[in-house]
Amino acid sequence: MTIATHLDPKYISRGELALSGLKDLAPSLSFATFLTEDGFSVVSIAGAALDSNRFASMASSTQALADAVARELKLGDNEFVIVAAEQGHVVQVRVEGHPLILAALFTDKETIGKSLAAARRTARRLNVFLSAYTGPIDLPE
Amino acid sequence: MSEHVILFVGPMGAGKTTAIRALSEIEVVSTEAANSDRDASDKPTTTVALDYGEINVNAAEKVRLYGVPGQKRFDFMWSILAERAEGALLLVNADAENPVETAIEYVKEFYALYERGGIVIGLTRADLVPESLIEEYANALADEMPDVLIPVFTADARSNADMTVLLMTLVANVELKQAVMASRALSSGRAR
Known part of the structure; x- marks a missing residue:
């Protein structure tokens, strides 16, 4: 039996680790x-008032x-999505x-460029963590 | 050119995307993602936003086909897409668990579309269940909503012919309802 992605301990533990640095990159x-x-939703941080599943x-x-x-317009692979309000x-x-997919909500106090850079870096961090994953570890408190 | 907007609704795995692909004359716009919850439905992909296709009934009439995601957690897409729709084609997988109850739930969920133009039910995979199930649908719907009149068909979602019958029944319903409403509006205008 295969485990659903959102319940996979590998994605949950590495995801938590990757997300933990995002607030420092974009306060x-x-x-x-x-x-x-x-x-x-696999793993979330901050914003307890927000319904993470929705x-x-x-x-x-x-x-x-x-x-x-992007596909219909033959633009190649879509790299990122920004909803600016x-x-x-x-x-x-x-x-x-x-x-x-990493989805992150920022207030208007951050520039979109800085938020995008922080999100891309966090997604890359998760990729690195997952590549190095060898099994469950104890995360720092 | 006049046009109709028809919504394809129903639970995951009922055949909404397949039906739109069987009907559409243009290449269908799909938003399928890898299905990571194979316990809910054992299919490789699932619709997460919409499917879109088109049919030209004749030179002056176009039908726009929108499929909604089957999973309840995407119900915000249901409301967005239902805003412009005139009627709903409800597909239910006949060999799923509690198909009659599921159909009734969806009729209630999209009742505004029934009032606006109509709902037609298509039972897919009906060859896998007893024929009496269709009568059971009609009886259950009549018990639950006595004033509601909804045609129930068996259909193969892959078949253009089957799906055309369902779609044209619905379009005829929509046009009839629109004609009645226009006539009522005209009569009430004259009465004033």
């Missing part, structure tokens, strides 16, 4: 989650629509080589 971070392509479902739909637009923005980046 205006309100909420972030690694989600599966089909919209299951956020993950919406991020999955948004990502799929953006991918479809008056009081904040959402940045979404795929984790290369894994069926995961």
